[in-house]
Amino acid sequence: MSRIETIGDATLYLGDCRDVLPQFEERFDALVTDPPYGIKENNARNLSRDRLARATDYGHFEWDDETAVEALTLATCHAHWQIIFGGNYYDLGPTSCWLVWDKMNSGDFADCELAWTNLPKAVRRLQYLWNGMIKAPGETRGDHPTQKPVGVMKWALQQLPLAEKPRVLDPFMGSGTTGVACTQLGLRFVGIEREAKYFDAACRRIAEAHKQPRLFDEPEQKPVTVGELFALPSDVYKVR
Numbered sequence: 001m002s003r004i005e006t007i008g009d010a011t012l013y014l015g016d017c018r019d020v021l022p023q024f025e026e027r028f029d030a031l032v033t034d035p036p037y038g039i040k041e042n043n044a045r046n047l048s049r050d051r052l053a054r055a056t057d058y059g060h061f062e063w064d065d066e067t068a069v070e071a072l073t074l075a076t077c078h079a080h081w082q083i084i085f086g087g088n089y090y091d092l093g094p095t096s097c098w099l100v101w102d103k104m105n106s107g108d109f110a111d112c113e114l115a116w117t118n119l120p121k122a123v124r125r126l127q128y129l130w131n132g133m134i135k136a137p138g139e140t141r142g143d144h145p146t147q148k149p150v151g152v153m154k155w156a157l158q159q160l161p162l163a164e165k166p167r168v169l170d171p172f173m174g175s176g177t178t179g180v181a182c183t184q185l186g187l188r189f190v191g192i193e194r195e196a197k198y199f200d201a202a203c204r205r206i207a208e209a210h211k212q213p214r215l216f217d218e219p220e221q222k223p224v225t226v227g228e229l230f231a232l233p234s235d236v237y238k239v240r
Ligand SMILES: C[S@@+](CC[C@H](N)C(=O)[O-])C[C@H]1O[C@@H](n2cnc3c(N)ncnc32)[C@H](O)[C@@H]1O
Pocket: 015, 016, 017, 018, 034, 035, 036, 037, 063, 068, 071, 144, 146, 147, 148, 149, 171, 172, 173, 174, 175, 176, 177, 178, 192, 193, 194, 195, 198
């Protein structure tokens, strides 16, 4: 590991998560991550897509050539609750709760992305625009070839049944979107990334988020019981 940066409640490690994770003795409250999907996403493929505007040139990269089964398995041992984007590319077992992000897309990209979770609740869906250059207001991209929108990661974090100020782990941090979302929500964050250029982008983005005043306090996150999570609105089950 060659660098550790602390920015507010976020601690960022430059290194391979298989080397960094064994040093954490305490379990994290949640693993919220977006590991390589192993779909051989690369710059040539990115640049060749049909679009209205010129695609960003991210240079050569190979980190998506295969899934990261060993590293992800290790990471799952380090956290109680788990939200894993691209979980449909891993063998994670049956679950009641997939998170479905509907990108309101057209063209060559997938219509939706899926996150596997171990949350004791039903499937949830978010419609959040991310269609080439056309994206939800306030979102930026260009730091990472598979960058996630901050709004999507905030929504995912808000699905967690957590006590106040939980500690969130992202061992495949990329450009730090999970960390930006945690900072905006006032959550503690630990991120790990092994490529220096993405690590630098994460440091910059999380520092910018840390400098932004929070205009209003997010609603307090109280622990939720399993019963509450499965409760239906009374008009759905009332007897006529
Ligand atoms: C899908 S990208 C994450 C993108 C991120 N969600 C964002 O918004 O920028 C996965 C990242 O995991 C990193 N990675 C892959 N294997 C790793 C490992 N063993 N340890 C640390 N980082 C790893 C890659 O360099 C890549 O940046």
